[in-house]
Amino acid sequence: MSPATPVICPFCYLGLRKLQKALSTSPHISPSPSSSSSSPSPTAFFQPPSIRFLPYELDPTLPSDHAVPKRERYIAKFGGDAARTSAMESMMKANGEREGIKFDYGGNIRNTLLSHRLMERAFAGPKGHNDSEGAGWETQLALLDKLFPHFFEHRGDPGDPAALARIAVEASVFPSEDEALKFLTESDEYGPEVQEGIQDARRKGITGVPHFEIFAGGSKEGKETVVKAEIPGAQDADTFVAVFRQLAEAYQRANGGSKGDEVEKVAPGTSAGAKC
Incomplete structure (x- = not known):
């Protein structure tokens, strides 16, 4: 999947x-x-x-060297319409409560390429590792299960290297925050793979x-x-x-046949689900 x-x-x-x-x-x-x-x-x-989990750059215009207020960014996305933004927040909070999520639209936002690199590292492990499967999908899922609440429920900055390093240790991606921080700030390890994944999503439409x-x-x-x-x-x-x-x-x-069957784009109802 x-x-x-x-x-x-x-x-x-x-x-x-x-x-x-x-x-x-x-x-x-x-x-x-x-x-x-x-x-x-x-x-x-x-x-x-x-x-x-595959990379997808939702907003490439977000800055990477500093954070900006999350709510202000959403208002700008909706053409400066604060009332529409407020209605969106209320809708998402109601949807979140049904799934046990407490959406909070305070805090800041910035570019997500660091988190995508971290997700790739969680899946594949360190470069040159003898185990080609790396840490695996379970570690990647454990990381995502911490990244989502960090940003959406605890007003965390999704591109803050120090915060990401702490989360990486909690999810067992790295043994220490120093090692995680070095990966995030002193290398571009898995950067090319992230960019290739982003381009692949575009090629798929x-x-x-x-x-x-x-x-x-x-x-x-x-x-x-x-x-x-x-x-x-x-x-x-x-x-x-x-x-x-x-x-x-x-x-x-x-x-029961002579060759494999493929179910292409199974229709999940009359329309696609909500998406960003």
Whole structure:
């Protein structure tokens, strides 16, 4: 599963929480790390997914060397309309409460490239590491689970190196804040990979986030089968569960044929979910 997820998009935070709820309730996702069944069944035959969070630059005009007030930035985005901004804040706070999120629109905002580099480091590990899988998706998820509340609930600066270094240690991305700070301020490690990821999203035509790409599959009798769905926007948990069901059905159909089946851009209802 590959969501494009910048840390300053409120709908990405909502989308992650809804996805996590869906993964814990879907009858098509096994609750255990592995399945004892050797063949697909109508329910619970997909193992829990690995989630690879991909970079997406929501606002490249944000400064990187200093922070600006978050609320002022939103007002400017809405053409100077403070009333419209206030209505948006009220709507997001209500949406957040339903998912256990306490949105706070105070605090500052700045460029997110540092956080994207940190997310890449969390996934891949240090450059030249013998383990090609690095720290892995679980460390990346642990980091994102701290970055979102830092910015959206605790008025944290999403591009402050010192704050990011502290969070990186809390999420076990680095053993010490000094090492994390050195990575953030004295190198551009994973900078090219972040830029390539941003360009890749553009090549795919992704113009808003969150955007979820879901791949599922496996091998049976020597045949590799992969089914795919794309979900734009922060959909409800029930929508994700429905898509998991569609993927399960497509996987079973594919295993009855001569080649893999692909579910392209499964429609999650009549319209895309809310996105930044």
